[in-house]
């Protein structure tokens with residue numbers, strides 16, 4: 152059993168607060184992504200879990216045991232570093248075998264494990280080569296194989312695909328998922344790429360400025376963002392935010408009258424996914440002024456404004472809309488998120 | 504717009520660069536080798552060969568005899584061995600003490616780090632001439648006077664500050680991430696240094712060793728002051744050269760040059776170890 156409990160972790164670099172009271176629980180065998188823009192503290196949190204950085208305060212438990220103060224080697228984990236960190240003076244074989252050798256595994260087990268890991272990541276042909284004879288993608292595989300070969304309780308990965316080109320990244324993503332699904336290792340995966348996080352994870356922790364904004368499954372996070380930041384960060388195009396007035400407990404949006412969320416003030420922010428709308432009869436719904444219409448083949452992407460506020464909307468590819476048109480949209484009421492304009496937090500979903 | 508450039512322009516550019524490269528290499532080789540060659544000619548040419556003018560480019564009338572004669576001279580072999588001993592001690596201590604200091608400077612931050620670095624260099628601010636008398640007195644007390652170990656220790660003092668500062672730069676050049684990877688995969692701090700950092704720092708450490716060797720091998724003042732009978736080669740030659748015939752002086756010069764060349768040759772594998780390229 153290797154669940155991970157992160158309890159009230161803070162980290163200051165001098166006067167700068169890199170992590171502000173992070174708490175997160177990851178169950179045994181779960182794949183959790185730390186997702187957030189560059190500089191939000193993902194790497195710092197991962198390094199604290201690994202023991203490469205000391206937290207200013209807070210606790211980390213791996214498998215019910217506090218690991219604060221333990222050196223990295225005694226935490227039962229393996230890590231894939233952002234820049235691979237494969238040892239340049241060792242062959243691929245010795246790189247993959249490194250962790251096992253340090254565990255004083257006998258040669259037969261080393262060979263067995265190296266061959267197994269190499270097989271999973273398709274690096275058998277390069278086992279005798281030195282890393283400087285390998286491409287970025289191959290080194291990446293070596294780094295992952297080195298981590299898997301020790302069969303760690305916990306696997307930490309820091310943007311492992313960020314140095315690969317787009318095509319290779321997609322391919323490696325699929326392969327990583329295939330490899331890790333079999334292993335059942337508790338995994339924490341750091342990325343700033345939402346498609347990676349969405350595609351790989353059981354759950355995602357969205358981070359922003361040293362704070363975890365929301366933890367949830369990819370679908371939850373996509374459909375019910377807890378904050379304006381999460382809605383704006385996840386999804387392509389990001390969620391639309393339209394500030395509307397509240398009168399007598401109802402929201403007037405175009406010709407629509409929607410029940411306002413409990414606790415709303417004079418104004419409320421209507422969070423609307425670009426694809427959670429349908430074209431309605433003219434004058435029946437939210438009026439959108441279309442500035443640009445981009446037929447993308449699989450869908451039609453419209454950029455324009457609703458209530459004078461910029462929005463992006465996705466319609467089926469067959470709809471005939473052109474730049475300059477004014478159209479009416481009917482939002483999918485189940486997929487509306489209401490947010491407070493002051494705090495940026497969402498109101499609890501009112502739907503049954 | 505991508506237009507095809509005239510073929511000649513890119514072609515002539517590398518060829519003129521190559522010419523520059525090779526003439527540079529030739530000039531550097533000549534710079535080092537011609538003096539050594541002339542010294543060798545003098546050493547092997549015998550009593551007359553030294554004064555031969557114009558010099559012949561190809562060696563004529565050389566024999567190993569004059570050089571062997573020089574080697575058989577009283578004190579030459581002994582002082583040569585003393586020099587090797589002192590240099591060996593200097594190299595060993597400079598690396599064993601300097602490299603850990605350099606590692607600490609590269610990897611840890613501690614209060615007074617910059618001050619410490621300055622202090623390390625300041626040890627070289629005292630001229631040996633001022634220290635000579637107190638050193639001699641304390642060395643006599645400690646039983647180090649007129650010993651190879653004593654000279655080696657003083658040479659270590661001269662080489663150590665540079666060893667610490669140079670190895671700091673070398674260790675800074677080894678990515679910290681590699682060391683961290685070693686920790687994560689089961690190494691203690693020391694194991695990570697021995698298994699990952701040192702192999703990668705080997706070229707720089709070899710260069711530092713060469714440097715320490717040369718400092719000790721060429722040092723003459725402290726060696727002259729602190730020894731009487733157990734002279735190092737430089738100290739010995741300094742005292743006898745004035746009264747020696749010309750070809751003896753050349754033989755002495757050659758003997759001074761040779762070990763450095765041999766030593767550098769011995770560690771060349773580490774000097775040029777770019778992993779995966781030169782290592783077999």
Ligand SMILES: Nc1ncnc2c1ncn2[C@@H]1O[C@H](COP(=O)(O)OP(=O)(O)O)[C@@H](O)[C@H]1O
Pocket residue numbers: 164169187188189190191192193194195196
């Ligand atoms: N060793 C350090 N010293 C000072 N500031 C640091 C250090 N490491 C990280 N930071 C700062 O902490 C913040 C979070 O960094 P990091 O965890 O690397 O972000 P991410 O991985 O999400 O891009 C950044 O603003 C960064 O500048």
Ligand SMILES: [Mg+2]
Pocket residue numbers: 193194195310
């Ligand atoms: Mg990072």
